[in-house]
Amino acid sequence: MNAETVIDLQNRIVLVCSGAIYSKWENAFVNVEIDSIDGEQTENLLCVHFCKEGGKWTSDSFSAPIESYDLFNRLRAETSDPEPWKNCMLEFDSTGKYRFSYSHDRPRRIYGDYSDEAMLEHYIPKPL
Numbered sequence: 001m002n003a004e005t006v007i008d009l010q011n012r013i014v015l016v017c018s019g020a021i022y023s024k025w026e027n028a029f030v031n032v033e034i035d036s037i038d039g040e041q042t043e044n045l046l047c048v049h050f051c052k053e054g055g056k057w058t059s060d061s062f063s064a065p066i067e068s069y070d071l072f073n074r075l076r077a078e079t080s081d082p083e084p085w086k087n088c089m090l091e092f093d094s095t096g097k098y099r100f101s102y103s104h105d106r107p108r109r110i111y112g113d114y115s116d117e118a119m120l121e122h123y124i125p126k127p128l
Helices: 003-018 066-078
Strands: 027-037 040-053 056-061 087-093 098-103
Touching: 003 027, 003 066, 003 087, 003 098, 027 066, 040 066, 066 087
Parallel strands: none
Antiparallel strands: 027 040, 027 087, 040 056, 087 098
């Protein structure tokens, strides 16, 4: 793993994803699931942005730019240890702060789990 390459990819992902949010926002996440099913790579990206209004968080989804798929796949290859991650959680805010976290757990949405938990329905932005 080349740390400089990883940081560059992470920065580019944040720029590309934040550029896809066209309404007022303060925080956002992109939750990525990637796995191989029947020999074919399958991906699922869940993208949500948040804005605090009247002391309460409101949320709305946004579409991940096509470029982000390639960047996440490159990041996945670069951060394999030795196996590539299957889940990536990117949390970022409008000031440019961000956090990436990775997991090797079985992806949920790819395998048909659309429960509130799998859809991160109860996610609340945390300080970065």
